[in-house]
Amino acid sequence: MPVRLDAQDPRFAEGFEGLLHAKRETSEDVQALVAGVIDAVRKRGDAALIDYTARWDRQTLTPATLRISQEEVDAAVGQCGGDLLRALDTAAERIESFHRLQVPETTDYRDAQGVRLGARWTAVGAAGLYVPGGTASYPSSVLMNALPAKVAGVERIVMVVPTPDGAINPLVLAAAKRCGITEIYRIGGAQAVAALAYGTETIAAVDKIVGPGNAFVAAAKRLVYGTVGIDSIAGPSEILVVADNRNDPAWIAMDLLSQAEHDTSAQSILITDDPAFADAVAAAVDRHLETLPRAAIAGESWREHGGIIVVRDLLAESPALIDRLAPEHLELAVEDPDALAAKVRNAGAIFLGRYTPEAIGDYVAGPNHVLPTARSARFSSGLNVLDFMKRTTFVACDAESVKAIGPAAVTLARSEGLDAHALSVALRLPGGGQG
């Protein structure tokens, strides 16, 4: 049974802490193995990639067949139904147009002292996108990871996707094609991350690696961080639904299950102000679980990690709870969702109102579905265009403006005992170096 808490209960704080800090992730210790794989790829390049792929994906490759050809991609697209391709296209268009609004502008101005100042943004040179194989191979993830890079202007986007026993989801290749990705390698695991980070004879290194993966992929990304940039390491998915009793309990129950079905470690929590509505949602969850294909996963997630919190006043009490939970997804199924959203600080993405199920955001709404998990919405953001760009500031002084601001720099540098700093400014002042 999911945890049920009443905010009026004297032991509520304790129960809430339990919900907050329950360890859901099973941390496999794969670091040593992964370090060995990375080392092998650095030393032996393609040969190591080919060996690991034979061992783990049961695929015999050569340097020439590491890459998935354009013909294979086109054949895969041909296998997808028209409805599916149209849905993919709708999603891609909406994601792209939302992300296009995130492209930052250059600033460039001269201040009152005559100093020219500014900052410009440039795209990362090359980005690598990891796409899992098997059942977790989601075309929607390809769109969500690749389109921000494309909108950012990344010139080279490389995709890696393992094809265990030769199997690949054709819609994943269709999604890659829709994003304009032409460089795709049939490799996965830590070895694929190592190839992207360090390069091999066939695969040139990239500057940044993004995309979801299993424990091996996550460990590899941690280990190559610094050599390349990485996105955040995603934990199990989470949803927090705040709902009054004017919702259909069946809708809210399905929203809770839509996260629960991802993974037995996922967490779905409901906050409501009506104990009877809480009961109705709990009953609707049980009813849905009778027919849902992924009921085994969703049911375990709900029983082990789910929660129902009853408060008196949603607008007054839930913001503090939301901010502490800092949920990846926050659904506000209340009469005035804006009033509640305005009081919230920490959430990855907010779904406003009764007609905005979280799943609409997983596919077609437009905002990214790669969002901060495990309370990291307190300090981090969902994947976006800025993750594929970097900011270079610039300064230009002339003989006059360095005279205006230089003396303060000289004073501070001297006080810090950094005389070469002080002198490099002082040399440019009248009286050079004696100033």
Add this chain to the structure above:
Amino acid sequence: MPVRLDAQDPRFAEGFEGLLHAKRETSEDVQALVAGVIDAVRKRGDAALIDYTARWDRQTLTPATLRISQEEVDAAVGQCGGDLLRALDTAAERIESFHRLQVPETTDYRDAQGVRLGARWTAVGAAGLYVPGGTASYPSSVLMNALPAKVAGVERIVMVVPTPDGAINPLVLAAAKRCGITEIYRIGGAQAVAALAYGTETIAAVDKIVGPGNAFVAAAKRLVYGTVGIDSIAGPSEILVVADNRNDPAWIAMDLLSQAEHDTSAQSILITDDPAFADAVAAAVDRHLETLPRAAIAGESWREHGGIIVVRDLLAESPALIDRLAPEHLELAVEDPDALAAKVRNAGAIFLGRYTPEAIGDYVAGPNHVLPTARSARFSSGLNVLDFMKRTTFVACDAESVKAIGPAAVTLARSEGLDAHALSVALRLPGGGQG
């Protein structure tokens, strides 16, 4: 002697690779020790902090004296000369006004399908600023780390600074006061990072930790990452100066030394198109080293890690070299620095023209001096206001707009085998759940 390379030399590529990949950082393996310290602070809170501070800083503290009082801060400010305080104020004003331009705006719009979409930025709730003790205790770093947080609107900014044997740089406290920081603790090392990340009886946990530190501090930041956000872990400082022969060699030499004096692991590189000018700069470096107070450090850095690269055509050849080096600081002391800057992709900060020594940016120019090192300018940016904010996207559908975009979500969710996702949308469509 610094490495000298000629781009015409057939072995140039090899020499350049050496410069690019030379390991400058001495990596002390302090991870196990640091993990023990963090664990002790999590378990024993203030008592552990007090024990470690007694052992390593030779300071006897109580929970009541962990915090530096406002009286102590005011007394420290009283010890600083008026000139110094005025220089600090000039720096703070300029840094603050540059960073104010970085505050992002909320987007909120309705698209053609009637879906309301947007993103809003909120400040991190609480930020912790680590300030090193001893000789590396730089007031300018306090300004550079604290002011972006202040401009971002962070409500609680906490500073930790070790005071070994009771010593503290009064200007560090003056800088904290100038930034409006009132919560300051006299602790340092891994124990201070642990206290900020997990909290103790006296110190409430923060959401993000920034600021430079030694190997222990860096290891602690890596270990608490995830529980809190951190800034990037800075490596040794770097400068790349691109200069034609119309510069005063003494100026360029001092600019190279201004990074070299930081640390024996720092790296200073000159790219020029005139071998005679290269000789003149090298000679000027030697001359400066005769009188520079930190000549021992700067000299070792220059001899061990410095480099001079001679090319034929600065505008044609240097951009590719710059992008591979991806320097923290890039000084363009050439006739048309804008033309060269426009061809550069990777640099933390650019200093344009002959009158803009890098050191002006360390103190008073306005842009941040916390910048990506070790080639990470390929994928990351200097510290800025966005580092203290996070972005929450939002979506709102109504019964009409979910009808417009929902069916594509249902199609994609079904193809991914995520039926609860599909149903949570379909239930809201006409014919609910049968759609």
